[in-house]
Amino acid sequence: MYLYNSATHKKEEFKTHTPGRVEMYTCGPTVYHFAHIGNLRSYIMEDVLEKFLRYSGYDVNRVMNITDVGHLSSDADTGEDKMLKGARREHKTVMEIAQFYTDAFFSDCEKLHIKRPDVVQPATGCIDEYINIVSRLLEKEYAYVSGGNVYFDTSKLQRYYVFNDHDEEDLAVGVREGVEEDTNKRNKNDFVLWFTKSKFEDQALKWDSPWGVGYPGWHIECSGISMKYNGEYLDLHCGGVDNAFPHHTNEIAQSESYLGHPWCAHWFHVAHLNTSSGKMSKSKGEFLTVSLLEEKGYDPLAYRYFCLQSHYRKALVFTYENLDNAVAAYNKLVARIAALTPGGEIEQAAFDAAKEKFMQAMGNDLNTSMGITAIFDVLKLKTNDATKLALIADFDRVLSLDFIAKAEAKREELKKAQTAKTEGGYTVTGEGDPAIDALVMQRYEAKKAKNFAEADRIRDELKAQGIEIIDTKDGASWKRV
Ligand SMILES: [Zn+2]
Numbered sequence: 001m002y003l004y005n006s007a008t009h010k011k012e013e014f015k016t017h018t019p020g021r022v023e024m025y026t027c028g029p030t031v032y033h034f035a036h037i038g039n040l041r042s043y044i045m046e047d048v049l050e051k052f053l054r055y056s057g058y059d060v061n062r063v064m065n066i067t068d069v070g071h072l073s074s075d076a077d078t079g080e081d082k083m084l085k086g087a088r089r090e091h092k093t094v095m096e097i098a099q100f101y102t103d104a105f106f107s108d109c110e111k112l113h114i115k116r117p118d119v120v121q122p123a124t125g126c127i128d129e130y131i132n133i134v135s136r137l138l139e140k141e142y143a144y145v146s147g148g149n150v151y152f153d154t155s156k157l158q159r160y161y162v163f164n165d166h167d168e169e170d171l172a173v174g175v176r177e178g179v180e181e182d183t184n185k186r187n188k189n190d191f192v193l194w195f196t197k198s199k200f201e202d203q204a205l206k207w208d209s210p211w212g213v214g215y216p217g218w219h220i221e222c223s224g225i226s227m228k229y230n231g232e233y234l235d236l237h238c239g240g241v242d243n244a245f246p247h248h249t250n251e252i253a254q255s256e257s258y259l260g261h262p263w264c265a266h267w268f269h270v271a272h273l274n275t276s277s278g279k280m281s282k283s284k285g286e287f288l289t290v291s292l293l294e295e296k297g298y299d300p301l302a303y304r305y306f307c308l309q310s311h312y313r314k315a316l317v318f319t320y321e322n323l324d325n326a327v328a329a330y331n332k333l334v335a336r337i338a339a340l341t342p343g344g345e346i347e348q349a350a351f352d353a354a355k356e357k358f359m360q361a362m363g364n365d366l367n368t369s370m371g372i373t374a375i376f377d378v379l380k381l382k383t384n385d386a387t388k389l390a391l392i393a394d395f396d397r398v399l400s401l402d403f404i405a406k407a408e409a410k411r412e413e414l415k416k417a418q419t420a421k422t423e424g425g426y427t428v429t430g431e432g433d434p435a436i437d438a439l440v441m442q443r444y445e446a447k448k449a450k451n452f453a454e455a456d457r458i459r460d461e462l463k464a465q466g467i468e469i470i471d472t473k474d475g476a477s478w479k480r481v
Helices: 037-055 084-089 093-113 128-141 219-232 241-259 290-295 300-308 320-338 348-363 369-381 385-399 403-418 434-448 452-465
Strands: 001-003 010-013 021-026 059-066 118-124 143-146 149-152 191-195 232-240 262-269 274-275 315-320 421-422 428-429 469-471 475-480
Touching: 001 093, 001 262, 021 037, 021 219, 037 059, 037 093, 037 232, 037 262, 037 274, 037 290, 037 315, 037 385, 059 093, 059 219, 084 093, 093 290, 118 219, 128 143, 128 149, 128 219, 128 241, 143 232, 149 241, 149 428, 149 475, 191 219, 191 241, 219 232, 219 241, 241 262, 241 274, 274 469, 290 300, 300 320, 300 369, 315 320, 320 369, 320 403, 348 369, 348 385, 369 385, 385 403, 421 434, 428 434, 434 452, 434 475
Parallel strands: 021 059, 021 232, 059 118, 232 262, 274 315, 428 475
Antiparallel strands: 001 010, 143 149, 149 191, 421 428, 469 475
């Protein structure tokens, strides 16, 4: 597969340290609030990437952290602690907040068909790992203690800004207006590895360390967790583009200084989801969550479809009009799949040729919109319906848009509508069996002719078949019970 690598700024052939095996790491959520659908765009695209790697035959070990400590409002270690802020807002403890929003995050993921990573590790569970890395960095003189905190010394590196093809906006985090400068730092880009001098008196989570009681910085958790579960060589690191700097830049700095060799070969960054007035955020405009979309009557999978229609490296603009267009396109596609007739032999040559095209589209820097186009192409193929359905089911192992089950439900719905039978103003609707519709109609005719014995006989006959008749305002409907 060919994939754009943010570290080398080019599309390159994806290779792994151990052939056939992908060590994959994803920056997880900071669990102080609900995720907005912009955050979830990254997780959707990373999910497709993981599933495509598996589909291509790789064995994938995917690890994700849950940030439940140490992430300050500014990614550059200043501002308020996000978890404390959430706990204060809701009059709960930090751990209660963490548990609640971790569950909320995975519930959103489930609705969006985002697979749970193989390993999910809360940051608070790996304190020993961070202490070990920080100690080693101090020994190697990549770190220093100042004002009670341990900092990484970026001046010791030969190369720091590895992702500098990103927006100036992303690079400006540390100097954002209203964020005070930390005077303990030797260099502007130095970052905290371990806090002991917390300016938050009510900082709930603290641990003993060689540098005093305190808590880890945000960046160190991803290096610690990844090295624990992925080993020393990471093949693929994912995240939203706003994580590239300073978070991922700092992860590379500390990991490679600690290990003494290159750490992660491939960096995958998903572009922002914007609103028409700019970058989506929790505090600006409508707080767009999966639950809000559901309340408004949207199927979460229609949002997934909306994301997959665009390339992950392009900023995507969310408006309800754009989402409505995606809903219409998705429903139309489901309806076309529902029109196919299941059953029969698969034509292997046609199957293989179409699959190859899908592999090529997705293998070209995860071109998901071409992946969806591949489904439309399948519908136009000169092959039988069994082959088409098998192909769609196969591609959906990666796209996870539930095409087969939704088409099946649609087919059932259509069948019910098609077997409605009306005579003399009396309408029988049922679950798609004209023979039963006819019997229910005969029962009605018998009753009308006051032939109650015959009417009862038919009712008993239907009952024996497990059919229940329900009177409706225009006639009757039946169902299997
Ligand atoms: Zn991270």
